[in-house]
Amino acid sequence: MGRCVGFDLDMTLIDPRPGMVAAMEQLARESGLDLDxxxxxxxxxxxxxxxxxxxxxxxxxxxxxxxxxxxxxxxxVIPSTVVLPGARAAIDAVRDAGGTSLVVTGKYERNAALHLEAHGPEVDVLVGDLWATGKAAALKRHNAFAYVGDHVGDIRGALAAGAIAVGVTTGPCTRAELLAAGAHVVLDSLVEFPGWLAASADGARVPER
Structure with a gap:
């Protein structure tokens, strides 16, 4: 039977940064606050x-x-978002292995769903509004054997769930920061994920420290 693999959304599967800048700038103008x-x-x-x-x-x-x-x-934000390299292939690799793809994100769940509806990739389960170790509840509920994310908060969530913590350096955190947070493996991007998944078919951790 295939296994469940969890993924973060922003800067793991998608890049929403240009729209995020525009949205925060509008909020700053409307509110009169100094929001960078x-x-x-x-x-x-x-x-x-x-x-x-x-x-x-x-x-x-x-x-x-x-x-x-x-x-x-x-x-x-939705119109200017792009899917990151390797994201679709990563989800396909989970599906081809008979597994379930799970997105667990700190983003407001409805807006996260709009991203996936507009751009993909097509995942099996989406859970929003969870951050850092709070993500462990969803990962445990769906029995995720691994969780992939770009932020040290994602690594903490994976570890709290007892899952393999897979970091990607496509977001704000460096390889060193992800490893220091406890990542078992760090990939340059999701382009490398299908190969890692195939190599870990027995469920063993594949540290790259």
């Missing part, structure tokens, strides 16, 4: 409320800011 859109897009991973606190947005305004960002998101 370029910095935000360069460090995708943490949930939006965490990001806004980092930009010192007033706590009482954060729920409305999050809601407004989610409203403007589809028109600005």
């Amino acid at each position: 859109a370029e910095l935000f897009a360069s460090r995708l991973g943490p949930p939006l409320d965490h990001v806004l606190r980092g930009f010192e947005a007033p706590e009482e305004r954060i729920p409305d800011l999050v809601s407004r960002f989610r409203e403007i998101y589809p028109g600005l």
